[in-house]
Amino acid sequence: MKPESAYRRAKLGSALLAATMLPLLTVFWVASPQRSAEAGNTCTLYASPEGSDTASGSRDDPFRSVQHLVDALAPQQTGCLLKGTYTQEPDALIRIKTPDITLRSAPETRAEIEARVYLPRGSNGVTLRNLNIDGSPNPLPSVTVTAKGVRLINNDITNHNSTICLSIGNPRWGTAANTLIKHNRIHHCGKLPPTNHHHGIYIGHATNTKVIANLIYKNADRAIQLYPNAQGSTIQGNVIDANGEGILFSGLREHSSSENLVKNNVISNSTVRWNVAANWRRADAPGTNNRLSKNCLWASNPNPYYRKDGGVTSGRPGLEVRGNHIANPLYVDAEAGDYRLREESPCRGILGMWRPPLKGY
Structure with a gap:
């Protein structure tokens, strides 16, 4: 086999491998950060000062207390507080025990925890x-x-x-x-x-x-x-x-x-x-x-x-x-x-x- 023929075959193989890997690389480098950003802005469950801790935790049926909200979350989930002021009876203490969760104000609003x-x-x-x-x-x-x-x-x-x-x-x-x-x-x-x-x-x-x-x-x-x-x-x-x-x-x-x-x-x-x-x-x-x-x-x-x-x-x-x-x-x-x-x-x-x-x- 001539050296240049071997070179062309090797080059073609590299091109095919690159073409095969490109979608995977695109998913890893583009989609992963996007998913991460979306996860940080997506609310899994909600609370509102006007809610109830017997509610479902949806935006239209929110919990009332911050403690109930964080206790209901699983790792990788986000709890969002709708606008208002939140107190925690009887000892003004919120203990967060579940790892890898986010507690935040709902997007476009600001909540206060007392x-x-x-x-x-x-x-x-x-x-x-x-x-x-x-x-x-x-x-x-x-x-x-x-x-x-x-x-x-x-x-x-x-x-x-x-x-x-x-x-x-x-x-x-x-x-x-x-x-x-x-x-x-x-x-x-x-x-x-x-x-x-x-x-x-x-x-x-x-x-x-x-x-x-x-x-x-x-x-x-x-x-x-x-x-x-x-x-x-x-x-x-x-x-x-x-x-x-x-x-x-x-x-x-x-x-x-x-x-x-x-x-x-x-x-x-x-x-x-x-x-x-x-x-x-x-x-x-x-x-x-x-x-x-x-x-x-x-x-x-x-x-x-x-x-x-x-x-x-x-x-x-x-x-x-x-x-x-x-x-x-x-x-x-x-x-x-x-x-x-x-x-x-x-x-x-x-x-x-x-x-x-x-x-x-």
Whole structure:
């Protein structure tokens, strides 16, 4: 056989194989993401404040309580809340036990939950999306996560200055892993006057937590506390303003928060202490490889001690500080909750591709 004939046959075989595989590849790369997107927007069952827990759960015959709705879902299903305010008797607690479910507001609407939401060990892969969560009726954290792969997306979370808003991981009830906190407004969490114990996000015992493109503001104590055992967190693209303190890296006894990255955030106007601090006094040793880089920092604390270096405890062990920009972010109207950056803001380039919900839902 001539070499060119063999080449033509091989080429023809490759072409036939490619033609055979093309529909399969098209299904995998095009249809799969589409199915995934459709699943996230499709409501399996519904609830309404005017519904009944003896109903069928359809849109025209919805359940009444959030707890009944989530208990009725199977993995991969979505429960949708029709417009209104939902309370949960008798203890203002919603416990989500089924893994891989989504709880969200129905499309084109916004529902409010006035209760604590608890995602215990085993409720892996649960998503809370497009909800207003007011945890003030319950004295414990508004949202508690001790599971894996939980996603909190596009929510407004507060408790009107009564306690912690988000608690991620617990040494007794379970280490959280791969939690995603994205595009939320987290605000007015924690008792006033400040107690030094109530934070917007408390990453306690957790690995690979991602806090991406959120607006975290006016919380009594820390916006984000990495204590005592936060490992491998990424805090990126957030606007963090007017909290008692911005971000704390810390540890306790044998635990030291390590491998945490804080990058491309605007961190400003902490009212009690630092914008960013590292404190290892209660730990056996400082954490390692914690990095604060490419953030826009602005300190306006009345005490000049907390305005140094953009409000950062520079030079402390366990925290590498480099490449940050110290400048006034020039919000449009922070007092009114409008955290958009003005056209002339020197911090506009810091956020890059990240788009926090700067004006509200």
